[in-house]
Amino acid sequence: MRYLPHTDTDRSDMLAAIGAGAIDDLFTGVPAEKMLKDPVNLPRRKSELEVARILGGLAAKNIPASTVPFFVGAGAYKHHVPATVDHLIQRSEFLTSYTPYQPEIAQGTLQYLFEFQTQVATLTGMDVANASMYDGSTACGEAVLMAHRVTKRNKAILSGGLHPHYAEVVETLSHMANDRVTRLPADVKAAEDIVPLIDSDTSCVVVQTPDFFGNLRNLKAIADACHAKGALLIAVFTEVVSLGLITPPGAMGADIVVGEGQSIGNALNFGGPYVGLFATKSQYVRQMPGRLCGETVDAEGRRGFVLTLSTREQHIRRDKATSNICTNSGLCSLAFTVHMTLLGSEGLSRLARINHANAIKLADMLAGVKGVDVLNPSFFNEFTVKLNKPAAPVVEKLAAKKILAGVPVSRLWPDAGLDDHLILASTEVNTDDDRAALVAALKEVL
Numbered sequence: 001m002r003y004l005p006h007t008d009t010d011r012s013d014m015l016a017a018i019g020a021g022a023i024d025d026l027f028t029g030v031p032a033e034k035m036l037k038d039p040v041n042l043p044r045r046k047s048e049l050e051v052a053r054i055l056g057g058l059a060a061k062n063i064p065a066s067t068v069p070f071f072v073g074a075g076a077y078k079h080h081v082p083a084t085v086d087h088l089i090q091r092s093e094f095l096t097s098y099t100p101y102q103p104e105i106a107q108g109t110l111q112y113l114f115e116f117q118t119q120v121a122t123l124t125g126m127d128v129a130n131a132s133m134y135d136g137s138t139a140c141g142e143a144v145l146m147a148h149r150v151t152k153r154n155k156a157i158l159s160g161g162l163h164p165h166y167a168e169v170v171e172t173l174s175h176m177a178n179d180r181v182t183r184l185p186a187d188v189k190a191a192e193d194i195v196p197l198i199d200s201d202t203s204c205v206v207v208q209t210p211d212f213f214g215n216l217r218n219l220k221a222i223a224d225a226c227h228a229k230g231a232l233l234i235a236v237f238t239e240v241v242s243l244g245l246i247t248p249p250g251a252m253g254a255d256i257v258v259g260e261g262q263s264i265g266n267a268l269n270f271g272g273p274y275v276g277l278f279a280t281k282s283q284y285v286r287q288m289p290g291r292l293c294g295e296t297v298d299a300e301g302r303r304g305f306v307l308t309l310s311t312r313e314q315h316i317r318r319d320k321a322t323s324n325i326c327t328n329s330g331l332c333s334l335a336f337t338v339h340m341t342l343l344g345s346e347g348l349s350r351l352a353r354i355n356h357a358n359a360i361k362l363a364d365m366l367a368g369v370k371g372v373d374v375l376n377p378s379f380f381n382e383f384t385v386k387l388n389k390p391a392a393p394v395v396e397k398l399a400a401k402k403i404l405a406g407v408p409v410s411r412l413w414p415d416a417g418l419d420d421h422l423i424l425a426s427t428e429v430n431t432d433d434d435r436a437a438l439v440a441a442l443k444e445v446l
Contacts, residue, residue: 133329
């Protein structure tokens with residue numbers, strides 16, 4: 001077979017070389033209860049036509065975001081992506097390119113990564129940014145590890161407004177490294193007082209703005225408290241469009257800024273791939289994970305681009321590396337850069353204002369619905385409401401009416417005791433008719 005070329009003899013020789021008696025020995029590290037006892041219950045073979053029909057039927061069970069009123073957010077947002085973005089990133093020199101280790105033949109890739117870094121640094125108000133990471137959650141986890149390296153401490157404090165998936169990534173990495181994590185309870189109205197918790201053992205404080213519940217946070221007091229104790233402030237965002245309107249984290253004293261860049265240039269894609277953004281102060285650049293592209297001149301004085309300060313595990317000893325992430329979301333970062341270039345600073349600011357205005361319209365309309373209480377003291381394009389009944393069944397009933405009405409907090413944070421809380425986002429793609437349809441259906445369901 002084309003994709004299974006090894007003979008029984010080949011397999012026996014390989015097992016003998018590593019000292020394994022059978023293929024099953026390779027899976028002894030997997031808990032027995034996680035192993036399947038029987039083959040997956042699928043037909044052994046189907047024709048191409050039959051497979052296409054089956055998969056098409058499965059796909060038809062989904063409700064594509066572009067076909068119905070859509071108010072889902074909580075870390076993944078629907079925005080309009082200009083056709084120019086897909087046209088450019090599908091050019092073969094971009095779509096098929098690989099790691100730009102040889103600058104002589106990768107100047108185009110290196111230049112757009114350099115431009116990407118410049119855009120991210122400008123957006124976040126920081127000195128330097130890397131050439132992207134997998135997504136916002138892993139960027140957050142890497143930021144905590146970086147803070148530990150910088151401060152020589154290993155205790156992280158996570159705000160109760162941090163996206164639960166981001167917090168779980170931090171907890172997983174910290175568990176494996178024997179680092180300490182203090183995770184605060186869910187903070188629906190941004191009322192927590194995190195400053196008294198910062199002590200001389202604290203490596204970093206992780207705060208999201210706009211936070212998981214949509215609240216805007218002023219980071220200045222937290223930053224000052226961190227610096228007074230020798231700790232770093234890690235600012236997180238999941239909605240990068242917000243940086244077109246709100247004060248950038250760097251201007252509020254953040255030491256590291258990380259987040260999700262999916263909103264610019266990248267469609268929802270049923271969950272990925274996305275693009276992690278990572279920026280920091282220049283004094284910490286040697287501890288920053290991931291790739292970094294720099295500008296230089298060649299032997300003839302011509303402008304050029306290269307990978308620089310390569311402290312990744314491919315280049316130095318693994319135990320000395322700043323990150324074991326072996327790649328970046330290169331094509332997604334290119335999509336980000338193309339879209340960001342098309343928008344420009346004025347276009348991004350205008351887009352952000354439209355998002356905020358649409359969210360205000362929706363919040364005002366929902367505030368007039370019996371059984372709905374809008375909770376946020378402030379927000380950008382996303383906010384939380386409290387319903388008079390559990391939110392998850394309400395969302396399912398609205399989905400049956402072809403309206404995707406947000407994310408129940410219980411879906412992402414099941415142990416927070418907020419079953420009646422619902423997070424809704426309203427971006428530039430929502431129309432007045434969409435909002436009216438949601439309100440009418442919600443009145444009926446409640």
